[in-house]
Amino acid sequence: MKITVNGAEHELASPPLTSLLNALRDELNVTGPKVGCQGGNCGTCTVLVDGEPRRSCLLPLAMVDGAEVTTIEGLGTPKRMHPMQAAFHFYYGSQCGFCAPGMITASVALLERNPNPTRKQIQNALGGHICRCTGYVKIIDAVEAVARGESFDGAELTRSRGGEATPKGASA
Amino acid sequence: MKAIGARLPRYEGAGHVTGQTLFVDDIRLPQGNLWAKALRSPHHSARITSFDASKAASLPGVHAIITHADVPRNVFGHLAFLGVPADEPLLAVDEVRYLGQPIAAVAADSEEAAQAAVDAIEVEYEEREPLFDMRKAFDPDAPKAHHWGNWLPYFGGELENAGPDRRRIRKGDLEWAFEKADTIVKGVYRPAAIEHAPLETQVALAVPEPSGRMVVYSCTQAMHFSAGHVAAHLGVPLNGVKLVSSAVGGGFGGKVDSSSDTIAAVLALKTERPVKWRWTREEEFLCSGTRAAWHIEVADAVTKDGWILGRKTLTLHDAGAYLRHSSYATTKHTFHCAGAYTIPNVSFLAFAVFTNRVPSTAMRGFGVTSTSFLAEMQVNRIAKVLDLDPYEVRLKNANRIGDTMPNTVVLKDPSTVPVVQAIAEHAGIELAPEYKAMTWEPRTGAVLPEWLVEQQAKGGQD
Amino acid sequence: MSHTPVVLTPASADQAVSAFGDGSGVTVIGGGTIVMPEIAGRRASFSKALLLSGAGLAGITRQGGVVRIGAATTLQALIGATPDPLSTAAQRVGDYEIRGQATIGGNLCAGPGRETPRGDLQAPLIALAASVRTAGAGGEQVQPVEDFLESGPAGRLVLEVEFSEPTRGAYTSMGRPHTHVYTVLSVACAETPEGLRVAIGGAGPTGARAPSVERALADGASVEDAAARVLDDVEPQDDALASAWYRRKALPALVARALADIGKESG
Numbered sequence A: 001m002k003i004t005v006n007g008a009e010h011e012l013a014s015p016p017l018t019s020l021l022n023a024l025r026d027e028l029n030v031t032g033p034k035v036g037c038q039g040g041n042c043g044t045c046t047v048l049v050d051g052e053p054r055r056s057c058l059l060p061l062a063m064v065d066g067a068e069v070t071t072i073e074g075l076g077t078p079k080r081m082h083p084m085q086a087a088f089h090f091y092y093g094s095q096c097g098f099c100a101p102g103m104i105t106a107s108v109a110l111l112e113r114n115p116n117p118t119r120k121q122i123q124n125a126l127g128g129h130i131c132r133c134t135g136y137v138k139i140i141d142a143v144e145a146v147a148r149g150e151s152f153d154g155a156e157l158t159r160s161r162g163g164e165a166t167p168k169g170a171s172a
Numbered sequence B: 001m002k003a004i005g006a007r008l009p010r011y012e013g014a015g016h017v018t019g020q021t022l023f024v025d026d027i028r029l030p031q032g033n034l035w036a037k038a039l040r041s042p043h044h045s046a047r048i049t050s051f052d053a054s055k056a057a058s059l060p061g062v063h064a065i066i067t068h069a070d071v072p073r074n075v076f077g078h079l080a081f082l083g084v085p086a087d088e089p090l091l092a093v094d095e096v097r098y099l100g101q102p103i104a105a106v107a108a109d110s111e112e113a114a115q116a117a118v119d120a121i122e123v124e125y126e127e128r129e130p131l132f133d134m135r136k137a138f139d140p141d142a143p144k145a146h147h148w149g150n151w152l153p154y155f156g157g158e159l160e161n162a163g164p165d166r167r168r169i170r171k172g173d174l175e176w177a178f179e180k181a182d183t184i185v186k187g188v189y190r191p192a193a194i195e196h197a198p199l200e201t202q203v204a205l206a207v208p209e210p211s212g213r214m215v216v217y218s219c220t221q222a223m224h225f226s227a228g229h230v231a232a233h234l235g236v237p238l239n240g241v242k243l244v245s246s247a248v249g250g251g252f253g254g255k256v257d258s259s260s261d262t263i264a265a266v267l268a269l270k271t272e273r274p275v276k277w278r279w280t281r282e283e284e285f286l287c288s289g290t291r292a293a294w295h296i297e298v299a300d301a302v303t304k305d306g307w308i309l310g311r312k313t314l315t316l317h318d319a320g321a322y323l324r325h326s327s328y329a330t331t332k333h334t335f336h337c338a339g340a341y342t343i344p345n346v347s348f349l350a351f352a353v354f355t356n357r358v359p360s361t362a363m364r365g366f367g368v369t370s371t372s373f374l375a376e377m378q379v380n381r382i383a384k385v386l387d388l389d390p391y392e393v394r395l396k397n398a399n400r401i402g403d404t405m406p407n408t409v410v411l412k413d414p415s416t417v418p419v420v421q422a423i424a425e426h427a428g429i430e431l432a433p434e435y436k437a438m439t440w441e442p443r444t445g446a447v448l449p450e451w452l453v454e455q456q457a458k459g460g461q462d
Numbered sequence C: 001m002s003h004t005p006v007v008l009t010p011a012s013a014d015q016a017v018s019a020f021g022d023g024s025g026v027t028v029i030g031g032g033t034i035v036m037p038e039i040a041g042r043r044a045s046f047s048k049a050l051l052l053s054g055a056g057l058a059g060i061t062r063q064g065g066v067v068r069i070g071a072a073t074t075l076q077a078l079i080g081a082t083p084d085p086l087s088t089a090a091q092r093v094g095d096y097e098i099r100g101q102a103t104i105g106g107n108l109c110a111g112p113g114r115e116t117p118r119g120d121l122q123a124p125l126i127a128l129a130a131s132v133r134t135a136g137a138g139g140e141q142v143q144p145v146e147d148f149l150e151s152g153p154a155g156r157l158v159l160e161v162e163f164s165e166p167t168r169g170a171y172t173s174m175g176r177p178h179t180h181v182y183t184v185l186s187v188a189c190a191e192t193p194e195g196l197r198v199a200i201g202g203a204g205p206t207g208a209r210a211p212s213v214e215r216a217l218a219d220g221a222s223v224e225d226a227a228a229r230v231l232d233d234v235e236p237q238d239d240a241l242a243s244a245w246y247r248r249k250a251l252p253a254l255v256a257r258a259l260a261d262i263g264k265e266s267g
C-alpha cells in the first residue's frame, strides 16, 4: 500500500486494517494527528484525504491505498502558517493544543466547500470535534476571521514576548 | 509593563496550531521503547484469592510482569508531605476496592503483546458487597470500604495518635442564631462526581539512564508533586528521578496524581528499557480519578428581612476507595461553607467517606465548588422563601473588609459586593439605591441593624 | 490483533459477491465507522474482512419513479440527492466527516448499539417501503427492509436498497443539543404509492414500523390520538442517552410533529 503524506510518498508496511491514524503516527512518525479516542468520537485525529476531512482513526489503510493525505503539519509551519493556523493562534483558538490538529484541518475543509459559512454552519461543521479547554467560542471566532479574509503576519505571531499582534484587515 | 492589557500570542501557540508541539505520546526515542498495559480489577470490591502470571510471562514479546512485590515502596500517600498517612498501594496486594484498580502491569514489544499477556494472567477473586452510597457508610451493617473504616478516622495528627474523625468549624453562638431567627431555610445538595475527560488520555514514557536515574516524560500537571511520587515509589531520593514536562493535553485536575508515571517507571526499572504506557479512552473514563461526589445538608437561621444569622452544615465527601487528596478537599470545603458571605454564627461538620468508587481527586476548585454551589443555592432559596430580591440578600450578607471568616481569616479585600453589583448591571437588574451605593467597606449601622452589628463584632473563633 | 486478518478488496460487485460466498467467517466493512472502533476497542476479532469501498457499490440511480441506492453509498451523498425522510435523516447522522465515510449498507446492518441506538436510516427506509437486495447462501434475494431487519444481516451481503419515489416525506428527530451524538429518538413518515407509512427509530434494537398509528389515521383519528397509539407499536428502552420513561413521554409528541410536518392537520 502506498500513500502520499504532506507531499511525500510512502510505501506502508503496516497490516491493511491498521487505522490511518496509527500508521501515520507509529509507522511514519507523523504525530500531528492525535489519538483522543480511537472511536471517531472526538475529532482530534482528523486529516484531509484527497482534500476531504476524515477521521484517520476510522480509516483502515486498505481504504486509502493511493490517497493523498494532508495532516496539520502539511498545512503550514510556525514561520509560514496557513491562514487558519494563524487565526487559531491569534484568536486563542487553541489552549492545550490537543484538539487543534483536527479542528484546524476540518475548518480548512469547511471553507473549501463553503467559503462564507454562518456561525451556525461553523458550529455544525465542527460539532463532532471536542475541545475540553476553550469553550469553542474562540475557535469559531478564528474560523470566521479567516472567512472574512483577515490575514495575519506569521512572524509577528510567533513572537512570544513584547507586544501586540494585529491582524491585517481586522477592524480596530 | 508591556504585557498587561496587551494581546500577547500564546507562548506555545505556534507549536499547537502547526502540530509541532510534542505531547508525551509524540515523543520517539532512537532506541525505541517497550509498551505497557495494566491488569485492572474487574470488580468493585473483592479479595484476590489467587494470582498466576506464569503463562502470561511466557508469551512472545513479554519482557516483564510487575506486581506489588516489584514496587520498591508500594504504599505511598499522596499527601505524605503534609504528614497524612498512606493507604493506597500502587499495585493491589490482596484486595481490590474499585473497578479498574491496577493489580499488575506488563511491558512487552507491542501494545498487542502486552494486552495479550494481561489477558493471560490468571486471577481469582472472592467478590464482596461494594459500598457506593456514602449515606449508607455509617450504617452498622454497611459493607466495609476501607481498612481504616468507612470514613477517614483522623484529620491531622498521626494515625496511632488519631486526631478527630471529622472536620469541624465553629464560630459564634449557633443556638442564639437559631433562637433569634424568624425562619429556618434548609437545603440538601448533592453535586455528582465528574470525570475530567481531557482530550489527551494519561501517557507516560519512562527511560532508565545508565547512571541509575529514572527519566519520566510525563503529562502531569504537577511536576514536582509527581516527581516526589515517582521517587517515593522507586525508593530513591528526589535526585534519582528526572521528570520531563511535556505538553499537557488537558488536565483540569485529573492529571495531578497520574499513576501512569509511576507504573511505567517501575516497569522501566525492571526491564532496564524505556517503557511507554498510554491509557485508552475507556481507561481514562473508568479508572482515572474524578471530582468527588458530595452530600451536603444545610440549615440557615434567617431573619425575615434576609440576614443570615447562622448556618449549620453536614457534609459527606466521597473519597472513593482511597484517600488521595480527600482530607485536603474536605478541609477546604469546610472552611468555605459560608461562601462569599459573612455569617456570624456557624457550625460546619464534614466527613471524608470511603466508598468503592474510583478515588476522587482534584478538579477545578478542589472542594470549594461544592461550597459555592451550596452557598449560592441557599441565597436563592432564602430569597424565594422570604420573597426578597436575591441580589439584595447577597449584598446584605456579603463579605466586607475586616470580616472574620469561619476559618479565622480576616478579609482584606473581599470582592463579593463589587462582583454582585457588576453581575446585576450586566444582567440588566436595577438595584435599589442603597444597594447600588454599597461598598466593601466595613458595615455600619446604616445597613446593619444595631443588634446585628453587635453580633458581628462578637463573632469570632470558637 | 494477535493475528492479522485476511483483507479482501473486490473491485466489482460480482467479485464482492463471490468473495462473500455464504458469508461464513467474513466481516464486511462498508465505511468502517462501526467496525474500526470495535477493532480498536478489542471487541471484534475476525479472520477475514471484505472491504466494499472499491467494489463499485456506491451510487444513486433513478428510473421510472424508482430510486436505487448502492450499499456503499455514503450518507453524505444521500443528502439532497434522495427524498425525505431519508435525506434529512442522513443529514442528522454524526458530523460531516462521519457522514462522508459511513455507508447506507453499514447503517442498515448496524445492529443495536451498546449504549445508544444507531441505524438512523432504518426507520426512513421502512417508511419509504424500501426493499433490500442482498447476496449470500442461495444467491440473491430481494425483501422488504422490515423483513431484512427482522432476520438480521448475518450471512447476507447488502448490495442495494430501492424504493418508489414518495409524494411527500418528513423526518423529525430528537438529539442532544450542541454535539453530534447519536439520535435519541426519531420519527420518519412518507406518503408512498401504497399509502402513508410511519416508522420509529431509537425505540428498539432496530427501526420499527408503527402500524397502529397508520391504522388510526386511516380510520380518521386526529393526529394527536393517532400519535398516542405509537406506544402500542414500540417498547422504548433505557440506555446511555435517555430513559425508557423519557422516550415514552416524548415519542407521541414527536410522532405528532412528524405528521404535522408531512401535512396532516392536527385537531
Ligand SMILES: Cc1cc2nc3c(=O)[nH]c(=O)nc-3n(C[C@H](O)[C@H](O)[C@H](O)COP(=O)(O)OP(=O)(O)OC[C@H]3O[C@@H](n4cnc5c(N)ncnc54)[C@H](O)[C@@H]3O)c2cc1C
Pocket (backbone or CB within 6 Å): A039, A040, A041, A128, C027, C028, C029, C030, C031, C032, C033, C034, C035, C036, C052, C071, C072, C075, C092, C093, C094, C095, C098, C101, C102, C103, C104, C105, C106, C107, C108, C109, C110, C117, C118, C119, C120, C121, C153, C156, C157, C158, C159, C180, C181, C182, C183
Ligand atoms: C462519531 C460517530 C457518530 C455516529 N453517529 C451516528 C448517528 O447519529 N446515527 C447513526 O445511525 N449512526 C451513527 N454512527 C454509527 C455509524 O457511523 C453509522 O451507523 C454508519 O452508517 C455505519 O455505516 P458504516 O458503513 O460505516 O458501517 P461499518 O462499520 O462498515 O459496518 C457496520 C456493520 O454493518 C456490516 N456491514 C456494512 N456494510 C454491509 C453490507 N453492505 N452488507 C452486509 N453487512 C454490512 C458490518 O459488517 C458491520 O457489522 C456514528 C458513528 C460515529 C463514529
Ligand code: FES
Pocket (backbone or CB within 6 Å): A034, A035, A036, A037, A038, A039, A040, A041, A042, A043, A044, A045, A046, A055, A056, A057, A058
Ligand atoms: S481519535 Fe479519531 S475521533 Fe477521536
Ligand code: FES
Pocket (backbone or CB within 6 Å): A093, A094, A095, A096, A097, A098, A099, A100, A130, A131, A132, A133, A134, B199, B249, B250
Ligand atoms: S485546546 Fe485543549 S482540547 Fe481544545
